[in-house]
Amino acid sequence: MSDLATNHGGAAATIAIRDNYLAMARQKQMYGGILLIIFIAMMVSGFRLADSRNAGGFWNGISQIFDFPSEVLSEGIAKAALLPALLAEFLPSLIETLNIAAVSTLIGAIFAIVLALLSTRGLARWPRMIPVFRRMMDGMRAIPEIVIALVLIFVLGGGPVPAMIAIAFHTAGALGKLFSEVSENADLKPVEGLSSVGANWMQKMWLGVIPQVAPNWLSYGLLRFEINIRASAILGFVGSGGIGHDLRLAMQWGQGRYDQVVAIFILLFITIVFFDQLSSHYRNRLVKGH
Amino acid sequence: MSSTDMAPTASADLQLAVLKGFNRKQMVAFGVPAVILVYLTYVFFAFDISGIASRARLDNAAILVSDFWSHKTHVTRDNRDGAISVAIEGETKGTYPPGMLPEWVTMADGVTRIDLDRGHEVIFDDDGARYIYPGYGVIDISPQDGKLILVLPDGGIPGWINASDTRIAVTTKQGRFSYTRNRTEVFRYQAGWELFFFTLDSPFYGKSFVELVQLATVGERVDPNRSNISAMAHGFWTNAMWRHGDVAWALFETVLMAFLGTMGAAMIALPLAFFAATNFSPSRPILFTLRRLFDFLRGVDGLIWTIILSRAFGPGPMTGALAILLTDTGTFGKTFSEALENIDNKQVEGVQSTGASRIQQARFGVIPQVTPVFLSQVLYYFESNTRSATVIGAIVGGGIGLLLTQAISTQKDWEEVSYYIILIILMVMAMDTLSGWLRSRLIGRTAHP
Numbered sequence: 001m002s003d004l005a006t007n008h009g010g011a012a013a014t015i016a017i018r019d020n021y022l023a024m025a026r027q028k029q030m031y032g033g034i035l036l037i038i039f040i041a042m043m044v045s046g047f048r049l050a051d052s053r054n055a056g057g058f059w060n061g062i063s064q065i066f067d068f069p070s071e072v073l074s075e076g077i078a079k080a081a082l083l084p085a086l087l088a089e090f091l092p093s094l095i096e097t098l099n100i101a102a103v104s105t106l107i108g109a110i111f112a113i114v115l116a117l118l119s120t121r122g123l124a125r126w127p128r129m130i131p132v133f134r135r136m137m138d139g140m141r142a143i144p145e146i147v148i149a150l151v152l153i154f155v156l157g158g159g160p161v162p163a164m165i166a167i168a169f170h171t172a173g174a175l176g177k178l179f180s181e182v183s184e185n186a187d188l189k190p191v192e193g194l195s196s197v198g199a200n201w202m203q204k205m206w207l208g209v210i211p212q213v214a215p216n217w218l219s220y221g222l223l224r225f226e227i228n229i230r231a232s233a234i235l236g237f238v239g240s241g242g243i244g245h246d247l248r249l250a251m252q253w254g255q256g257r258y259d260q261v262v263a264i265f266i267l268l269f270i271t272i273v274f275f276d277q278l279s280s281h282y283r284n285r286l287v288k289g290h
Numbered sequence: 291m292s293s294t295d296m297a298p299t300a301s302a303d304l305q306l307a308v309l310k311g312f313n314r315k316q317m318v319a320f321g322v323p324a325v326i327l328v329y330l331t332y333v334f335f336a337f338d339i340s341g342i343a344s345r346a347r348l349d350n351a352a353i354l355v356s357d358f359w360s361h362k363t364h365v366t367r368d369n370r371d372g373a374i375s376v377a378i379e380g381e382t383k384g385t386y387p388p389g390m391l392p393e394w395v396t397m398a399d400g401v402t403r404i405d406l407d408r409g410h411e412v413i414f415d416d417d418g419a420r421y422i423y424p425g426y427g428v429i430d431i432s433p434q435d436g437k438l439i440l441v442l443p444d445g446g447i448p449g450w451i452n453a454s455d456t457r458i459a460v461t462t463k464q465g466r467f468s469y470t471r472n473r474t475e476v477f478r479y480q481a482g483w484e485l486f487f488f489t490l491d492s493p494f495y496g497k498s499f500v501e502l503v504q505l506a507t508v509g510e511r512v513d514p515n516r517s518n519i520s521a522m523a524h525g526f527w528t529n530a531m532w533r534h535g536d537v538a539w540a541l542f543e544t545v546l547m548a549f550l551g552t553m554g555a556a557m558i559a560l561p562l563a564f565f566a567a568t569n570f571s572p573s574r575p576i577l578f579t580l581r582r583l584f585d586f587l588r589g590v591d592g593l594i595w596t597i598i599l600s601r602a603f604g605p606g607p608m609t610g611a612l613a614i615l616l617t618d619t620g621t622f623g624k625t626f627s628e629a630l631e632n633i634d635n636k637q638v639e640g641v642q643s644t645g646a647s648r649i650q651q652a653r654f655g656v657i658p659q660v661t662p663v664f665l666s667q668v669l670y671y672f673e674s675n676t677r678s679a680t681v682i683g684a685i686v687g688g689g690i691g692l693l694l695t696q697a698i699s700t701q702k703d704w705e706e707v708s709y710y711i712i713l714i715i716l717m718v719m720a721m722d723t724l725s726g727w728l729r730s731r732l733i734g735r736t737a738h739p
Contacts, residue, residue: 039553046550047608053543053688054606061603068601096336103333106326142718144677146684146691147711150698151354157345160337234593238684238695244593251597265594273589 076262086263097242101228108171116179140173160241222279357704367474406464543607544689548675551614563626587620605687669725
């Protein structure tokens with residue numbers, strides 16, 4: 001009798017659990033549905049708003065999307081014989097763009113290393129200052145490169161230096177955060193060993209921490225270099241220096257110089273793809289060790 | 291016999307290997323910094339860093355810094371007809387209407403007195419102008435036969451006075467003064483951004499905060515047709531000097547570009563990623579084509595997409611959104627398909643064992659595993675694209691990027707430039723916080739991008 005009762009109770013409990021589960025699943029589904037509806041409404045209204053504030057409409061533009069590329073391409077094909085000479089002509093600007101990216105990555109990374117070590121728990125020289133350095137890095141990351149570049153162009157004049165400083169500043173903040181995440185996971189035993197023999201802070205970092213984190217740091221640095229190539233091209237277009245600047249001049253001239261536009265597009269495309277492949281190859285080797 | 295013979299050679303080998311390793315380490319420790327140094331030296335000359343000092347315009351920097359925290363008011367006298375005008379930053383929008391003057395300017399019987407504070411005073415009248423400099427004396431300027439006669443307290447012209455037959459300029463800490471045959475002008479510098487809330491033609495101009503609160507709550511209506519608070523909001527929003535309404539729209543447009551671009555790219559890339567992942571793709575050719583497409587989209591890069599699209603769609607936020615969408619479709623396609631390749635197959639098999647179809651396997655076996663990775667990617671890019679949208683806006687002509695480049699290219703509205711810079715930084719920080727908050731709500735604190 002009692003046996004039956006418990007059985008009965010168990011079944012009821014199971015039913016209750018099932019009902020509970022189904023109710024929760026329904027609730028979850030409902031929340032998901034509401035979120036989806038809100039998201040779709042935001043996308044649709046955002047799209048319509050952006051469309052209405054755009055000079056040319058979306059549907060109008062879609063039909064013209066190939067006009068400009070075909071115009072550029074046909075001129076490029078017509079003057080195909082000139083292309084090798086043009087590619088050679090723009091090579092120095094391309095090298096300048098690459099130099100901007102490389103130097104800003106280097107300088108940014110050097111600052112990032114210092115900031116990262118100063119803001120990592122367990123490694124910081126002045127542990128009380130950790131929040132200060134962290135906020136500093138947040139601020140450096142938040143300022144878009146274009147803002148610094150345009151202001152510096154006003155003060156320093158044209159050329160590659162404003163773009164370089166702007167990208168380096170942002171890089172220091174962005175890499176600093178990633179570097180400090182890596183160094184947070186570093187093994188502290190070598191550091192303790194070094195302090196037991198009386199090493200100072202610099203020696204502890206240089207001999208105890210850097211060898212551990214170097215592969216990961218290098219991999220982030222390579223990724224940043226790739227991002228900075230794109231940034232330096234776009235900053236050249238808006239501000240000054242490098243191949244972006246040449247591209248803007250050629251675009252302003254318009255028809256008749258589209259062969260130059262083609263040459264610059266080709267150079268940029270090849271460069272970006274090349275460094276993309278190179279950096280992902282070496283990053284794989286550094287991080288996975290093969 | 292042989293073992294004792296072997297031991298020294300083995301330890302010698304070991305010693306050699308260790309020494310070799312040390313040598314290599316030493317080479318790296320000195321070689322890498324040396325290479326970096328050589329490269330930086332090359333760039334030092336390639337970028338002509340030493341020439342920067344001569345090209346740098348520190349006066350521009352000084353203007354920028356002073357405009358950042360102060361404003362100047364021009365008091366101008368047209369010396370041909372004696373008309374006086376007072377204008378903030380010398381702009382028409384900031385000109386004081388007739389009958390209204392700042393309290394440091396007084397006009398009576400054709401004599402204008404401008405109080406520059408700390409005893410400095412400038413007086414305009416029909417005979418010319420006088421600058422009273424306490425501790426130095428009176429600088430008296432009067433025109434005679436088309437020439438300017440300058441009378442100073444005692445012989446010698448100090449460095450802060452620049453005098454010629456046609457133009458006399460005085461620059462002091464209290465302001466700047468210049469006299470030419472056609473016009474006399476005084477600039478007075480004051481802290482703060484003038485007219486930030488209300489322009490001179492607004493009835494609320496010059497009121498203190500307490501007075502404004504009183505007007506907004508219990509005060510009598512300035513305009514009988516609407517409440518004071520809505521008149522205030524309207525006055526602020528349509529402020530002709532600072533254009534707060536337009537700026538707010540521009541900020542919103544920038545965020546909109548980033549939102550539409552990132553989310554659109556994610557929505558397009560999500561289904562495509564399944565076809566581009568080795569463990570889900572129905573056929574090799576499709577996989578190969580999609581991967582090359584993703585590489586192409588990323589390789590062409592945002593700059594070129596922006597240029598191509600702005601030709602087709604014209605300036606505006608839609609163009610910027612589409613440029614972000616195209617580039618990020620490539621990025622998301624690559625990272626999503628990589629995430630799909632790295633999933634744990636046990637969950638899929640578990641779902642499969644219940645007789646689920648392929649779609650159901652994907653929905654219940656795969657999606658729950660990859661959602662955290664995808665979401666954190668998308669949120670990260672949303673935040674980073676807000677920054678990119680500023681630059682892209684400058685190229686396509688939309689959003690806060692356009693306002694910023696316009697304000698910089700006029701080279702005089704530096705207070706507006708500072709205002710935009712502050713707003714951009716606040717916007718990016720807000721987006722950073724929002725994406726961080728969403729990430730922790732949707733995924734939990736532990737997940738890393």
